[in-house]
Amino acid sequence: MSSSYEGRQKHIRTLKTPEIEVWENQYADREYVVDLTTDEFTCICPKTGLPDFATIHIQYKPMKVCIELKSFKMYLLFYREVGIFHEHLVNKLLDDLVKCCRPRCMKIEVIMKPRGGIATTVSAEYPQKRK
Amino acid sequence: MSSSYEGRQKHIRTLKTPEIEVWENQYADREYVVDLTTDEFTCICPKTGLPDFATIHIQYKPMKVCIELKSFKMYLLFYREVGIFHEHLVNKLLDDLVKCCRPRCMKIEVIMKPRGGIATTVSAEYPQKRK
């Protein structure tokens, strides 16, 4: 079973994911911050085909729209059957969320449950901060 | 019942809220910081008509006046019957509090109890920091 998962995750950048709904931000003229955190996320390890579990933390400054929570929850649910490396997951999430709500800025952190005694956390942000 | 709530929150920027009293700051010549925190706040979810609960954290540098706590408590009490999105709530609070006490600066953070496994925190500040 693991082979199909490995195949699937090879083209992770082009993987089609569900739409996320948005609603109109009445305070679009002000820069303010929205934090969303869930510890109810599971996807599939592309190597073993076994489930991985994670906490996901998203921080963004909305522009014209805010992320609608119910459809965001359904979006996360999509990964329940997807084989994907942690390092790729955070980048995929960032691309999808930036595309749907066009925020001033966004930062995503994915904290995976430990495997083999090693805990992995991956984070990415938009726009990129180069140093 | 939810429809009336949805209607009410559409014009949230023009919603009339109770007055907040202030008292004279004897140290108006010094820039100092006041923090107010309460974990006793409830409003109504405009989608479901069901109650939401939150912790509210306010930080400001007073100018000529300080916020009077009793009337501030009554002000918060007003939201007990109001349907309002979390993202709008923090902006409404900021507008009202800045207007009543004209501080050097103010920052508000609203930490909502989780819904559907997702915890939301929204924060805004005055004057705006643009980056």
Next chain:
Amino acid sequence: MSSSYEGRQKHIRTLKTPEIEVWENQYADREYVVDLTTDEFTCICPKTGLPDFATIHIQYKPMKVCIELKSFKMYLLFYREVGIFHEHLVNKLLDDLVKCCRPRCMKIEVIMKPRGGIATTVSAEYPQKRK
């Protein structure tokens, strides 16, 4: 989709679950305690068809055999697609685990992530303690 989940959970006592492997306990002559805890469990809410997440805590005194962890993990994985009430889940787990390893005694606790602001924990033990 939820209807099929509701149907499936009606006969939860007779639902066929995967085998759990065991290995020979070299200290079967001594009463000692084994605790197993995992915060990586997910099943389906039979009402909404949406995922639920839980921490599962098992405590038992082995007799002739001990529970093999890898097959126990696969057993838990089975519930990923199963619609089941929390109150039934803990009883189903207890029946299956007692049957596979025939322990001196066993206690199971299931701590569900909150829904609608209410956190649920269910626990059961074998043999029953009546008061």
Next chain:
Amino acid sequence: MSSSYEGRQKHIRTLKTPEIEVWENQYADREYVVDLTTDEFTCICPKTGLPDFATIHIQYKPMKVCIELKSFKMYLLFYREVGIFHEHLVNKLLDDLVKCCRPRCMKIEVIMKPRGGIATTVSAEYPQKRK
């Protein structure tokens, strides 16, 4: 305004409260424990007419039925407008919940937010343990 609240709480034992729904317990033959906890409860102080906030913790052993969470949430919502002393609240909850689900036993704990620097917790159980 406080006088009406005071009047209302005088006959708290006869105050009519909403129905709580139940569902059939498939494991009625086994004594097991269900814990429900919510930190989203508010009622009215009968002395001041101002809101009180509390965490409510319920533990029971179901007999033929389990408490349905959605209707339980609506039941708690009823107190949002009710003036009631903390000491009476826990007893009222116990009477109502025992009546609706006829459990083997039940214990309720209500942890109120502090007032005047004093934190109050009240707990009661069914059947009574006399010492």
Next chain:
Amino acid sequence: MSSSYEGRQKHIRTLKTPEIEVWENQYADREYVVDLTTDEFTCICPKTGLPDFATIHIQYKPMKVCIELKSFKMYLLFYREVGIFHEHLVNKLLDDLVKCCRPRCMKIEVIMKPRGGIATTVSAEYPQKRK
């Protein structure tokens, strides 16, 4: 100044303290538990005449009446000017509180802030448990 404090605490058992009000318990037929905790207590060290600070925790099962919190707060305020040893304080509190509300049982714990690197906690209960 310390001498007067020492003198005053010698007859601590006969020291007259303020009345504590009570209100009628509508559930006098049920044995239930009330916990009161405050970390806002200060008295005077009878040796040095300097202030001592403490957290006070009271647990009781009410009979016909419950302790009224406002008058209880005024009662505690009385000790602000009283020189008293920690070991005597808890016994004095117990005598006064048992006398005012005639509970089924009561337990009092006084947790003093450390002095000279030593932290003192004193607790007493009514009726006495002899072993």
Next chain:
Amino acid sequence: MSSSYEGRQKHIRTLKTPEIEVWENQYADREYVVDLTTDEFTCICPKTGLPDFATIHIQYKPMKVCIELKSFKMYLLFYREVGIFHEHLVNKLLDDLVKCCRPRCMKIEVIMKPRGGIATTVSAEYPQKRK
């Protein structure tokens, strides 16, 4: 009684407070930091005449002298009978302490116990940081 308290706090800037002793700093040539923290502070609420309790945190860089702790403790003790708003208290403390030890810089934070469900923290520093 509250009226006298209110009167007393009106001229808080000119209120005479006890002297704080200092001792010679042998390392006056080096910029280093001293932190003092006490959770044993009480004053009077000028509105109600009832006691308030606070934790006080002071951080300073000594110049020629350091604050002597025993006299500082006696200085704090003075407020036991003084009606003063939290926002004024921190400024009064800063003025008095800067005057007595002439530090390179100083920061004071006063963390009051919650009243009416609202916790207040006030902080000020010398010299002022304007932004």
Next chain:
Amino acid sequence: MSSSYEGRQKHIRTLKTPEIEVWENQYADREYVVDLTTDEFTCICPKTGLPDFATIHIQYKPMKVCIELKSFKMYLLFYREVGIFHEHLVNKLLDDLVKCCRPRCMKIEVIMKPRGGIATTVSAEYPQKRK
């Protein structure tokens, strides 16, 4: 490599372990309790040949002798190269320690770091408590 580990652990009860030194207990006439805890323990998983890590907690009431800590540390070091199941480890430790110091009673708890998302704790005691 794993096969040799599996072979080695099959006869774990007869595996020869290092001596643990003891010293004379001057208070052998009194029943008192000694707790020893270390979070620096590692052994080998007999299935994979990879290291496992654990915290070990020992509680005993000494009779004529106490366990000498340095030799106990060397004893634990012996397991660094030994393949052994967690469930057997705690029993082996108990047999060896009871034999070396002949205590009034002893309880051992081994808390293993999680593997595959499952945390295991095993505990045993001497003499056995049968229920």
Next chain:
Amino acid sequence: MSSSYEGRQKHIRTLKTPEIEVWENQYADREYVVDLTTDEFTCICPKTGLPDFATIHIQYKPMKVCIELKSFKMYLLFYREVGIFHEHLVNKLLDDLVKCCRPRCMKIEVIMKPRGGIATTVSAEYPQKRK
């Protein structure tokens, strides 16, 4: 240097220690509990001559007298130069304290800072509980 320490600790039961003062308990007719805790204790390791550090926790029910804290602090200070095993220390403390205040009962716990990765806690009580 260590040799002299080893010699000194051999006759620990007969080692002469400072007197501990007591004061009259005005509530000798009631069984109540006094807890004393200090994390400021140091003695000498009889093997290495190097300092050991510990937290000491004492719980007793006073009879006719209570332990005077200042002299108790001086008593503990005596061990600053004494070489003594942890297991003996708790017994010596118990003998001395029981002798000075003749309590209804007493329990002492000594929590030593870890050595070589092993943390030791020793506890003893009077009168002995034999099981």
Next chain:
Amino acid sequence: MSSSYEGRQKHIRTLKTPEIEVWENQYADREYVVDLTTDEFTCICPKTGLPDFATIHIQYKPMKVCIELKSFKMYLLFYREVGIFHEHLVNKLLDDLVKCCRPRCMKIEVIMKPRGGIATTVSAEYPQKRK
């Protein structure tokens, strides 16, 4: 035995360590952060020949490749038999990891378990930040 360990660690910079595998980073165009943490690390103290235990925390921004966790675990396992000072360990790890994955930047922190009452943490980063 310690002499051989001391000899071995003298040329720690040239010590040959196992290869660490990498895999292709599909988001090499974005600067993002990967954190790896394990509390399952042990090496040998070069002075005493006894085991040391540590938590290792690694943070890096991947370029073309990411570190493969299984081979990284085997790499850490190599130190189980190696005598090395803590201060050298963190530098050796940094050199090896930077060489294998050529990251944009990397920071390593090694938190050793205390020895002789002293806890040591060592951290290094690439490229160096000079101030």
Next chain:
Amino acid sequence: MSSSYEGRQKHIRTLKTPEIEVWENQYADREYVVDLTTDEFTCICPKTGLPDFATIHIQYKPMKVCIELKSFKMYLLFYREVGIFHEHLVNKLLDDLVKCCRPRCMKIEVIMKPRGGIATTVSAEYPQKRK
């Protein structure tokens, strides 16, 4: 006794302290950070002659040599008999440690156990950061 302590601490800058050994840093070309923390420190209060206890935290960037921990421990042991103010202690430690290991930079923090309800922390760094 206190007078001799007071005399001794008057010339604290010239007080002769034990040597601290160092060892060669093999990575002297890299700027990296070493943290040392111990909660086993005691000295004498120069006012009362009674012991004070503290946690000491040191952070430095080694140059050519690292601090040898055993001799550092013996160095700290020296203060067991020395009367010294907290504010002076941290400066004395900084002077001695900088002199012995000539680091790129160093920061020392001394966290004293509370006296009279006031907790003191003192910190200093090399080279000085003037603002």
